[in-house]
Amino acid sequence: MNKVRINDLTFSIGSKVICDGITVNFKRDSFTGIIGPNGSGKSTLLKQIYRVIEPNQGKIFIDDCNIRDFDSKKLAKIMAVLPQENQSDFDYTVGDIVLMGRFPYHSIFGSGCPHEEDNLIMKEYLDLVGLKDREHRFFKTLSGGEKQRVLLARALAQKSNLIVLDEVTNHLDIGYQYKILEILRKLGLTIIAAIHDLNLAMKFCDEIILIDGGKVIDTGKPRDVITETVLRDIFRVNARIVEDGDTTVIDYISSYY
Template sequence: MTVRCKHVDVNIQSRSIIRDISLDVATGEFVGVVGPNGSGKTTLLKSLYQEKLLSSGSVYIHDKPTSIIRVKDLAKEMAVLMQEHDENYDFSLEEMVMMGRSPHKRLFEGDSREDVECMNNSLQSVGLWERRRQPYSQLSGGEKQRVLIARALTQQPSILLLDEPTNHLDIHHQLQLLDMIKGFQLTTVAALHDLNLAARVCDRIIVMHNGSVVTQGSPRKVLTEDILKSVFRVNAQIVEHPVNKLQITFLGAVD
């Protein structure tokens, strides 16, 4: 397993945020984490790379506990894109993406030919190489997300952690971004808000509620009408779809 959690608890100011989380993520698997607001999705993601956040339990990366992995070495294996990022950086796309090379460099070390090649390849992979000298601040929301993904790729990670990567994007850019990420074939754990998108892209889905894992498995197994009613408090109709696996139609909120 590439990522493994064993009985992870996170308490913040005496409040239990997530409780007894155990899960495995296989190499190359795309795992979605879904749940209502406040269910613990973001905290679960943070617990995978912030060892000091854990109140109890253990997280393993390639069978090695994160408690003994240096931060710089962890950044070589795992790239993280969380929601809270400044969208007004006064840097070019090249400069933004090159920041991802920092785990591979010594203090004050200049950019090597390998660094430049990696940066160029990452920008090409997200379709923005020709605009590499453009200011990041001038990009649209979808383009900024693609740059941040490129920056993550320059770390040359084996694992991607993404918190609501399609937040604030229109449906075209949501589909484009998730299909692009899926195409990288990296081990990916992503908190997702849109259940239809999760059903479309995820190999496996973890459903969280009140800080705990309710169920996990394939989209067909876990995105059921009963789960949607009990966890998300909505009535829904689910139809099998030959392309997108499932199509969820929301009928109304449960009082």
């Protein structure tokens, strides 16, 4: 069964068509990676899913309900988001930032105190992203990778079943790239993630959607979508795809323009 269904989505700015009649399904409890070159429309598609921008045409359904019909608190219980560009100078502690993920469940800042359960969830997710010792630090004093992990903890604290991630591995070292993607996989959520690193996409995604020029070029299992032809024609690199036991690795040889 599909969790998210997108039907004929089109978004333009002036005469520039950025998303061009996109029709795709995101399977329930699957990790779907959206791949495509710079400027292909990945973030613009995600922004329409998390309702920051409105399509000119087409509809998006979550569990067969049009996302337009959810109020923002209800939507926040259903879908958590980690956007690509994050404000990084919040004047709050790390713990407070993660507690913001609990906002859909309470009027925390209205009543002035989070519930005990919220504090436990905050600590649980800070621990999960390896930052439990930073709870009382000011967010703006953290490194880029630490900030990214705090913002992921905030998104997970929303306890939604659907999470939308735009380049979640931004700023993360290779160890944390793998750790965070492994954590996300194990949570068993419906994950929709724009992802640039095709080796990570190959390893962690259940399904891939390939976008170019605002159009869906292909969908399917990573090994079926990410081919040497796609690497050459869409991503402009000569590369070999090497099978090594259960692992498939993209071995870049050269790029051309």
